[in-house]
Amino acid sequence: MTLVLNQTEQLTSGLKAMGVKLAEVQQAKILRYLELLHKWNKAYNLTAVRDPVLHVSRHILDSLAALPYLKGVQFLDVGAGAGLPGIPLSIALPESHWTLLDSNGKKTRFMDQCRMDMGLPNLRVEHTRIEAFSPDVKFDGIISRAFATIGDMIAGCRDLILSETRIYALKGLYPHDEIEAMPADFEVVEWHKLEVPGCDGERHLLIIARSGNTGGS
Numbered sequence: 655m656t657l658v659l660n661q662t663e664q665l666t667s668g669l670k671a672m673g674v675k676l677a678e679v680q681q682a683k684i685l686r687y688l689e690l691l692h693k694w695n696k697a698y699n700l701t702a703v704r705d706p707v708l709h710v711s712r713h714i715l716d717s718l719a720a721l722p723y724l725k726g727v728q729f730l731d732v733g734a735g736a737g738l739p740g741i742p743l744s745i746a747l748p749e750s751h752w753t754l755l756d757s758n759g760k761k762t763r764f765m766d767q768c769r770m771d772m773g774l775p776n777l778r779v780e781h782t783r784i785e786a787f788s789p790d791v792k793f794d795g796i797i798s799r800a801f802a803t804i805g806d807m808i809a810g811c812r813d814l815i816l817s818e819t820r821i822y823a824l825k826g827l828y829p830h831d832e833i834e835a836m837p838a839d840f841e842v843v844e845w846h847k848l849e850v851p852g853c854d855g856e857r858h859l860l861i862i863a864r865s866g867n868t869g870g871s
């Protein structure tokens with residue numbers, strides 16, 4: 655009970671500090687996700703962050719920090735693991751559609767369990783390697799956190815990246831080397847330094863697109 659209260663308070667104050675408004679039902683879904691993550695992490699090793707007190711800042715608020723910069727309605731989270739950042743973002747953006755993909759069956763089963771338990775009709779889970787994925791939709795945005803270098807992410811997703819697709823890469827330190835090594839037909843169109851309550855260290859969001867895509871909608 656104490657745990658839930660702590661997480662509730664942390665979530666409420668974190669969202670307020672970030673200027674993110676979520677309805678009560680959305681906040682309840684996020685708290686239920688935290689509960690499931692804590693429960694199944696013990697058995698399935700879903701995230702290296704073991705302390706549930708840190709899950710709010712390191713996982714939920716960190717994921718939601720990308721919220722103001724997302725454009726479009728159809729998103730793919732590559733290497734979503736336990737559902738990050740895709741699950742918090744799909745809860746915050748119920749009108750958009752989210753495909754959460756991972757090659758690890760334990761993790762996709764967990765995400766599917768969350769989808770059913772929490773009632774997330776805008777979420778779809780794919781158990782496959784990104785290189786083998788052939789979707790039946792076009793993505794406006796492809797997002798990842800802690801998945802791969804920018805170059806490897808582009809290589810894995812290349813066939814899914816249309817001229818108007820934006821790639822969102824959540825990073826710790828500013829990835830100078832990765833940007834330098836990026837394929838020549840891609841460019842960084844936006845860079846945002848993120849403030850995440852409760853997270854020490856730097857957080858960056860790089861928005862990348864095929865050259866010539868300014869991201870206007």
Ligand SMILES: C[S@@+](CC[C@H](N)C(=O)[O-])C[C@H]1O[C@@H](n2cnc3c(N)ncnc32)[C@H](O)[C@@H]1O
Pocket residue numbers: 701732733734735736737738739755756757758761782783784785798799800801810
């Ligand atoms: C370090 S975890 C990050 C998970 C999550 N995005 C997060 O921030 O907590 C990287 C994930 O990428 C997945 N992965 C690695 N290579 C992949 C590939 N080629 N296709 C799909 N998933 C992959 C792994 O199974 C793992 O769950």
